[in-house]
Amino acid sequence: MSAPMYAARCGARRGRIEFMNSVRAGQDIAYYVIFSLALLVVLWLSRDSTVPGTDVSVATFMLPGLLALQVVFAGAFGIATLLATEREDGTLLRLKAIPYGTVGYVAGQLVRVCFEIAFSMVIVLLPAAFFVPNLLSDGFGAALGAVGYLLLGLLAVVPLGFIIGSVFKNPRSVGGWGMLVMVAVVWVSGIFSPLATMATWVQILGQLTPTYWLGLGLRSTLLPEAAVAAEIDGSWRTLMTIAVLTAWAIGGMILAPVLLRRMARRESGSSVAARREKALQRV
């Protein structure tokens, strides 16, 4: 096995350990549970109304979008925050000091985020299965399609997380600006109400986000065929969905390593120490 491959395998184990550590830490569990509970409450409240022009329950319509949101949240915002934090505390520098440590770090983040997304989806899907109508009415094939879209979506947003995390200087600015961007993305992505019913400029913005396309892809597999009426152009636009998500993934995968390498090159013990000084002064 080549050395970088070996490092990626070490990194995969790193991802598993990091996830287990976060499950053991109470605050992370509380965070997952509260976030998932909030989503469940929204679903519960809208279980009886239907999407205008169709007989599809709003809860059923919303669920795929919420799954997309979880992927984007953990993949982009979560990784960006963690990257900025671990740059500040020296984790990144520590891994830079060992052979192919950065490869291991990236592999570890990927594995960790997969575990995290699977975990938070199970928390939402298990209770939701009892009250959201028509969930998985299309059976096993549909579920497999949904998993495919989730993985493609993950590939589209994870590089984005690395890009955001390497551009911002510290975790606090990722938290502030990043949260603002996330809220805007949620609003324009047509998760809570169909994008087709919104203003044209919102539709344009929404179709620029990977969240919208991932949501659309998931709806195409999870919702009954009749629900297509609520979509833009009354179509699932399957090819377009795959093309856009793939474009995001490729673009990110080209840009992310460049930015990561630039960021890692600038890391040194004294720059980590200087940032820490600044962080301590602000507290």
Added chain:
Amino acid sequence: MNEQTVAPDIAVRVSDLRMRYGSNDVLHGVSFTIRRGEVLVLLGPNGAGKTTTIEILEGFRLPSAGEVTVLGENPATAGEEWRSRVGVVLQSWRDHARWRVWELLEHLGSFYQPYSTPDRPRPYPTDELIETVGLTEHRGRKVSTLSGGQRRRLDVAIGIVGRPELLFLDEPTAGFDPAARRDFHDLVHSLSDLQDTTILLTTHDLDEAEKLADRILILNHGRIVADGSADELARAVAGSAEVRWMQDGVRQVHSTPDPTGFVRELFAQERVGGDIGSSITDLEVQRPSLESTYLTMVSQAQELAPAQEVVR
């Protein structure tokens, strides 16, 4: 062909190294070499350029000018194979707080596995390493719960987990209690003696420098102001040995560059004086301590290069 084959016994070669941040010169043409297996201590006041120098050698910082060769390669462009031969202990870390001591060492060590050779098996076995740095009873603890000194010992363990040929230690004993410090000194000696590890260590603890160093380099305001063993440095400061003795009930003190010659003279005069003068008692010859040598050298250098205000 790399330079290693040209000079196999040289681990580090630095010539005319310069570093400038903006208009601020931090290193003004620093040159030195480290032989393989040598323990070199870089000594100097805060802001002398110690950390900048060590970060350039670690490949974490690009110098403004000068040539640097570390284990036969330029650290700025050296690859991952080179990384596997170099151990790094930075000034302070607070990473991996949630990991357990044993888990973290095992994980970071695993990256060195592909670089294992029969005469240098990598990584260091985790349990053995934990015992070497005295953390056996804390092996299952979370890193965040370790005390400052324990944390530092873990840092050192991580620095040597890949059995490096060259180890960089940036102020490794800051925050150690005296017992931990002595243990650490033993560890450095054993790394250097048993495993033939070349070590570059920075400190501002003179006592530590004297205990560990084969050679000491004093860095002040970005210049090397002294280079030699502790004894050589002490001798280099002229007129500094002190001779004290009692004669006629009076305490005498004389400062001389040649204490042996002076004492010989002193006894000769005593013999000539015969029983007229009383005999010499309580003779004491005191070599200058490294501390006074260091302070003398640093202040001399300051007089030579005044106006320069240097930050790191």
